[in-house]
Amino acid sequence: MSLLKNSLKIFLCISILISCQNEELLFENAICIQNINTIDPSDGLKKNQTVIIKNGKIHKIVATDSLNLSGKNTIVDGTGKYLIPGLWDAHVHFAYIEEMAPSMFDLFLTHGITSVRDTGGKVDFVKGWKDKALANPTDAPRVMMAGPLLDGEPNVYDGSDAAHPELSVGLATVEDVTSQIEMLVSKNVDLLKAYEMLTPEQFEQIMALAKKNRLKVTGHVPLSMDAITASNLGLNSIEHMRNLEISCASNAEELWEQRKKLLKNEKNLTGGELRSSIHTAQREIAIANYDEERANKVLATLKKNDTWQIPTQALNTFFTRKYFARNDWQESYALLPDTIGQDWLDNSKALANAETPKAKEAWNQWNYMMVKKIHDTGIPIMAGTDTPIAFLTPGLSLHEELAVLVEDVGLSTLDALKAATINPAKYFSLHNELGSVKENMWADLVILDANPLENIKNTTKIYAVIKQGKLHDKDMLNARIQKLKN
Ligand SMILES: [Zn+2]
Structure with a gap:
């Protein structure tokens, strides 16, 4: 009986492990903006969110501490930053x-x-x-x-x-x-x-x-x-x-x-x-x-x-x-x-x-x-x-x-x-x-260095822009600006 119980326990553990791995696998090759403050125009500010972007869309938004991310993703540290549409x-x-x-x-x-x-x-x-x-x-x-x-x-x-x-x-x-x-x-x-x-x-x-x-x-x-x-x-x-x-x-x-x-x-x-x-x-x-x-x-x-x-x-x-x-x-x-x-x-x-x-x-x-x-x-x-x-x-x-x-x-x-x-x-x-900023929307997003709800001029403090799932980071944005200047 105890053998059966133990086998069942092991089976359950393996199942959980597999499902966890699957959950991580889902997020491979995704852009994961970790620990960011999201600002949705209807719902307002939510702190410490992790936003997963895949196939051009916002795939998932979860509380940061509920997610273990695989290293096979592009991880953006959103700490202290703000995400707007x-x-x-x-x-x-x-x-x-x-x-x-x-x-x-x-x-x-x-x-x-x-x-x-x-x-x-x-x-x-x-x-x-x-x-x-x-x-x-x-x-x-x-x-x-x-x-x-x-x-x-x-x-x-x-x-x-x-x-x-x-x-x-x-x-x-x-x-x-x-x-x-x-x-x-x-x-x-x-x-x-x-x-x-x-x-x-x-x-x-x-x-x-x-x-x-x-x-x-x-x-x-x-x-x-x-x-x-x-x-x-x-x-x-x-x-x-x-x-x-x-x-x-x-x-x-x-x-x-x-x-x-x-x-x-x-x-x-x-x-x-x-x-x-x-x-x-x-x-x-x-x-x-x-x-x-x-x-x-x-x-x-x-x-x-x-x-x-x-x-x-x-x-x-x-x-x-x-x-x-x-x-x-x-x-x-x-x-x-x-x-x-x-x-x-x-x-x-x-x-x-x-x-x-x-x-x-x-x-x-x-x-x-x-x-x-x-x-x-x-x-x-x-x-x-x-x-x-x-x-x-x-x-x-x-x-x-x-x-x-x-x-x-x-x-x-x-x-x-x-x-x-x-x-x-x-x-x-x-x-x-x-x-x-909701799941299943096209990932057209802007990451800001400061909170635009506190000061609207903070919309100019752009850290990165995401267009239909592509991350344009600070270096890429600067390169575009340099190209315009030349
Ligand atoms: Zn006009």
């Missing part, structure tokens, strides 16, 4: 400065940005970069693209000067809208972008075709429409809060009458000139006549319709915060192609000394107030920059956006992280694959 810049333009595009993958990845949303440019040019990213998923950020800005006539980004490269198509009729979207659908765009010179009829057609093709539409509210109407027609998101100020003004009716006249374009201005002349004539007045009750009504509509916001606060406060005047900012120009870096440096220095017009201060305050109000209303926000417009260095500018959202707008650090991780993933219905 890979970041998104939800508003970029590969086609704004075409010579810049070849540097953008490296700039994004070395700054912890593992996904971007391109919000407008020549479709074949942007698709070229999207295809390159798809062919190199462990070395390039994921690219989601809108194709060109769908604009009316005269179109704003018409290629007439360096500040208005040909990012848009000028569509004369509703039929033009239809044929353009059919073409874009054939190129597999991920969303559509509506722009400021569209007529209401053209905008309605965009919304109808987007619905038919199950595409989201982002945009600037067209100058011919108010935000409530655009939102009620199903606009999924608004960039820069563009044209929101007029709908929130007590004298909106008067401004609409004036706008209708201005839109007749009697002076035959270019699209760019016409658009900025209208904003110059009306924005300042609209803000001075801000009406809380109207604003509440507008935001309640956006909330009801789930119209998200990409408030681009670093860009919107360009004239007041003047990030481009800072030494650390100007140093980032060394990462850009030579001629562009020098040009940005010269222009940044010239603009740094220019006096800030009073109206820009009011615009600044309206922005911070409005973004906080949008957030408090429960409307989702995505962090986007508009890089490489306005000396916004690709990559670095996303960290600036996060800093403004926390330090000036007043979002919590966790909410700012959400805006650059889980929210963009949700926007594209990718939240079951991306944007969280």
Whole structure:
């Protein structure tokens, strides 16, 4: 009897040993980040976790002391470090400065940005970069693209000067809208972008075709429409809060009458000139006549319709915060192609000394107030920059956006992280694959040397980046940065 008992004991021990070995074997050739503090946008901070990455995905997350790791894995000591999901810049333009595009993958990845949303440019040019990213998923950020800005006539980004490269198509009729979207659908765009010179009829057609093709539409509210109407027609998101100020003004009716006249374009201005002349004539007045009750009504509509916001606060406060005047900012120009870096440096220095017009201060305050109000209303926000417009260095500018959202707008650090991780993933219905530090997600991750929940600027303290399961350690990131500098 005791012999049988002993045999049973030995058998059990062997079984346990085998199963332990199997458990270790499962983790061979994995990346094991040991003893790290994880920050999931929904669940927050968890201390002392070990994260196992295999086959491009987060295979397992366990408490560090519950796991014995085999030496046949790549082990990263995460002690004292923080793991966040890979970041998104939800508003970029590969086609704004075409010579810049070849540097953008490296700039994004070395700054912890593992996904971007391109919000407008020549479709074949942007698709070229999207295809390159798809062919190199462990070395390039994921690219989601809108194709060109769908604009009316005269179109704003018409290629007439360096500040208005040909990012848009000028569509004369509703039929033009239809044929353009059919073409874009054939190129597999991920969303559509509506722009400021569209007529209401053209905008309605965009919304109808987007619905038919199950595409989201982002945009600037067209100058011919108010935000409530655009939102009620199903606009999924608004960039820069563009044209929101007029709908929130007590004298909106008067401004609409004036706008209708201005839109007749009697002076035959270019699209760019016409658009900025209208904003110059009306924005300042609209803000001075801000009406809380109207604003509440507008935001309640956006909330009801789930119209998200990409408030681009670093860009919107360009004239007041003047990030481009800072030494650390100007140093980032060394990462850009030579001629562009020098040009940005010269222009940044010239603009740094220019006096800030009073109206820009009011615009600044309206922005911070409005973004906080949008957030408090429960409307989702995505962090986007508009890089490489306005000396916004690709990559670095996303960290600036996060800093403004926390330090000036007043979002919590966790909410700012959400805006650059889980929210963009949700926007594209990718939240079951991306944007969280959870098992079975794609391993798009950033390891930080310090806690971003304590100080959002710690998102710049990057120790390593993981893209779809590939570890880009400090040496690899530095090599990429050196390559950009040479
Ligand atoms: Zn843009």
